[in-house]
Amino acid sequence: MDANNLALNWRRSLLDLLDEWIFAALDRHARCQGWEIRRPAPFIRVYRNPAVGRCRACAGEGFDDRGLCRACLGSGRGRP
Structure with a gap:
């Protein structure tokens, strides 16, 4: 794995962690309510009852x- 791929994978991992952290409370609330959660793109959620x-x-x-x-x-x- 070269340095470019390593940096790209590191950024993706960091963005995924940030995305999960930002939406953790909303996702938890939606799951408790029995709602459906879709993630069409990073930092975007679609909640449906x-x-x-x-x-x-x-x-x-x-x-x-x-x-x-x-x-x-x-x-x-x-x-x-």
């Missing part, structure tokens, strides 16, 4: 190809 139904048009994201989802008005939740 499975008790609230997802909008079928945008799959719960709140936006689609055209922008803000018109079916749920950007909430990501399906209408009753």
Whole structure:
């Protein structure tokens, strides 16, 4: 392993630890509530309460190809 790879791996490890530390309390709370947690990228979390139904048009994201989802008005939740 050369010095560049070693430095890159060290930075990634440090960023992963920082990411976990920053979100530790929020993730713990979400798990206690039974929520789903997604990590689409470093320093980004998506929390979802499975008790609230997802909008079928945008799959719960709140936006689609055209922008803000018109079916749920950007909430990501399906209408009753």
